[in-house]
Amino acid sequence: MSEIFVVVEHRLGEIRDITFEMLWKAGELADKLSYSVTAVLLGHEVSGMAEKLSDRADQIVICDDERVKNFNADFHKEIIAGLIEEAKPPLILIGSTSWGMELAPCLAIKTGLPLATDCTDILTEDGKLVAQRQMYSGKIFANVSFAESTGCIISIRSGVFSKDKIGDRQAQTARKDFPLADVKPTKQFVEYVETAAGDVDITQAELLVSVGRGIGEEENIALMKELAEALNGVVSCSRPIVDKNWLPKFLQVGTSGKSVSPKVYIAIGISGAFQHMAGTSGAGTIIAVNKDPKAPIFRTAHYGIVDDLFKIVPVLKDKVLEAKKVKKPWTLN
Amino acid sequence: MDIVVCVKRVPLTEEVDLVIDAQKKGVKKDQLAFVLNDWDNYAVEEAILLKEKHGGTVTAITIGNEDDEEVLRRCLAMGADRAVRVEVGDVSRFDSFGIAKILARVVKDLPHDLVFAGVLADDDNCGMVGMLTAEELNLNHSCMVTAMELVDGKVRTTSELEGGLGEVSVVDLPALLTIQTGINEPRYVSILGIRKAAKKELKVMDLTEIGISDEELAPRAIIEEVYLPPQTEGAQILTGDTDKIASDFVEILTKKGVMG
Numbered sequence: 001m002s003e004i005f006v007v008v009e010h011r012l013g014e015i016r017d018i019t020f021e022m023l024w025k026a027g028e029l030a031d032k033l034s035y036s037v038t039a040v041l042l043g044h045e046v047s048g049m050a051e052k053l054s055d056r057a058d059q060i061v062i063c064d065d066e067r068v069k070n071f072n073a074d075f076h077k078e079i080i081a082g083l084i085e086e087a088k089p090p091l092i093l094i095g096s097t098s099w100g101m102e103l104a105p106c107l108a109i110k111t112g113l114p115l116a117t118d119c120t121d122i123l124t125e126d127g128k129l130v131a132q133r134q135m136y137s138g139k140i141f142a143n144v145s146f147a148e149s150t151g152c153i154i155s156i157r158s159g160v161f162s163k164d165k166i167g168d169r170q171a172q173t174a175r176k177d178f179p180l181a182d183v184k185p186t187k188q189f190v191e192y193v194e195t196a197a198g199d200v201d202i203t204q205a206e207l208l209v210s211v212g213r214g215i216g217e218e219e220n221i222a223l224m225k226e227l228a229e230a231l232n233g234v235v236s237c238s239r240p241i242v243d244k245n246w247l248p249k250f251l252q253v254g255t256s257g258k259s260v261s262p263k264v265y266i267a268i269g270i271s272g273a274f275q276h277m278a279g280t281s282g283a284g285t286i287i288a289v290n291k292d293p294k295a296p297i298f299r300t301a302h303y304g305i306v307d308d309l310f311k312i313v314p315v316l317k318d319k320v321l322e323a324k325k326v327k328k329p330w331t332l333n
Numbered sequence: 334m335d336i337v338v339c340v341k342r343v344p345l346t347e348e349v350d351l352v353i354d355a356q357k358k359g360v361k362k363d364q365l366a367f368v369l370n371d372w373d374n375y376a377v378e379e380a381i382l383l384k385e386k387h388g389g390t391v392t393a394i395t396i397g398n399e400d401d402e403e404v405l406r407r408c409l410a411m412g413a414d415r416a417v418r419v420e421v422g423d424v425s426r427f428d429s430f431g432i433a434k435i436l437a438r439v440v441k442d443l444p445h446d447l448v449f450a451g452v453l454a455d456d457d458n459c460g461m462v463g464m465l466t467a468e469e470l471n472l473n474h475s476c477m478v479t480a481m482e483l484v485d486g487k488v489r490t491t492s493e494l495e496g497g498l499g500e501v502s503v504v505d506l507p508a509l510l511t512i513q514t515g516i517n518e519p520r521y522v523s524i525l526g527i528r529k530a531a532k533k534e535l536k537v538m539d540l541t542e543i544g545i546s547d548e549e550l551a552p553r554a555i556i557e558e559v560y561l562p563p564q565t566e567g568a569q570i571l572t573g574d575t576d577k578i579a580s581d582f583v584e585i586l587t588k589k590g591v592m593g
Contacts, residue, residue, distance in 0.1 A: 196497025
């Protein structure tokens with residue numbers, strides 16, 4: 001039976017969500033195409049992790065080696081290419097994560113297989129696989145097919161598929177030994193560092209006023225802070241603001257920053273790239289203010305204000321202050 | 334320290350309505366403004382910073398037509414020493430694998446201790462050309478670099494992982510690094526600066542000169558169709574004059590229990 005390979009991503013002993021999301025999609029495709037699902041688990045002392053995968057795959061291939069305890073593209077590439085050579089899977093799924101973005105292209109060159117990156121769905125058309133992906137930061141979608149080959153590699157965007165298990169599976173576990181002795185790693189792992197430490201914890205805020213590229217100039221942050229203060233909220237931001245050093249990294253919401261879960265998330269001048277929105281999935285209500293009515297953020301926000309933010313934000317702030325003033329005499333606390 | 338930087342000219346698409354072309358393989362570009370890809374801007378800056386500190390040369394490469402040269406002029410104005418453009422006409426006929434093959438062939442013949450590429454291009458968002466090029470050249474690599482320094486003839490990099498985590502690694506040279514935004518503050522380039530840089534060397538090569546056939550560049554991933562995002566329910570847009578919008582805004586906040 002043809003296998004769908006899912007390359008298990010884990011960090012510091014924890015399986016990452018993307019792994020479960022890929023297994024969900026692999027399971028769905030496997031049921032449809034009569035394939036089986038193979039979880040490819042590289043690491044050191046990973047039987048605990050294998051257990052967590054046992055009802056989500058038909059096979060688990062474990063390569064246990066101290067040298068792959070931490071992700072290393074050179075070792076991963078050699079081992080997985082060997083497994084692909086042996087099993088010739090028609091489909092290999094890798095997370096479109098920091099590590100996956102390094103591994104997938106390496107593996108594509110090593111194996112000669114085609115690759116589509118950061119895909120949001122996999123369709124089947126006349127028995128052929130078609131990957132759906134986005135271009136121009138989500139303003140355009142594209143369907144991508146693959147050149148004739150024994151299989152293809154598709155890297156999967158985080159957060160697009162369910163983390164649940166799909167179907168009834170009980171995995172057979174196989175351990176593989178690979179002659180890694182002659183693979184010389186060109187990159188030595190040193191350590192993990194926390195790059196987003198700070199004294200404000202945006203993950204605990206009930207209300208966030210989050211600012212993005214659309215605020216234009218650094219001095220405009222002051223206006224957004226005034227709105228946040230009026231609402232007893234906290235200011236957070238999207239990546240471009242941190243890239244410009246206008247606000248510190250610990251205030252950044254998104255894949256490379258923090259995941260937040262406020263009751264209300266007010267996004268001002270944020271276009272809504274998926275890397276940012278991934279950090280807002282826990283938000284109760286998202287209100288987006290942006291002058292571009294086509295900004296992708298309006299696809300996920302609950303409420304939208306399409307306007308020049310320098311015109312509307314002062315009015316919003318005044319209205320909030322006014323409402324609070326009116327309300328005060330009747331509230332006891 | 335000889336550094337090669339791979340750059341791309343991309344359209345500005347924020348606050349722009351994109352229109353699908355007749356073949357449904359891409360978007361209409363005749364009305365769009367173009368810039369140096371954001372990630373590449375940081376990559377060029379990083380190369381120039383290294384050159385200023387350690388000496389050496391910076392070479393910028395792009396693949397495309399004459400219009401694409403404007404990003405090379407910008408790189409030269411920023412401080413690159415020379416530039417190479419590979420003339421291929423419309424670059425969008427190649428996929429990332431083809432681009433990486435061409436880049437690899439050009440970089441191979443240039444002195445290079447380090448090769449930089451942006452993590453991602455703002456147009457196709459594929460994010461694989463850098464790594465494909467590294468593998469084509471059998472170069473050591475580090476991905477999504479947000480900080481780097483040279484230590485004892487090696488490069489120490491911090492790669493961006495998810496959730497505010499960084500991965501510190503040491504990589505032997507020569508190496509290819511994909512550069513993430515925010516690694517530095519790219520310098521400002523004036524029109525005058527670009528004019529002054531016009532004297533710098535800008536070499537144009539074609540595929541025959543490089544010795545690469547169209548066959549070798551056949552795409553592995555083929556765009557069948559592009560389309561606008563399917564309609565979703567999306568946000569409920571608040572309408573009316575600003576006062577009405579602001580009142581609705583306050584009402585929503587009150588309902589959600591965040592008005593204190």
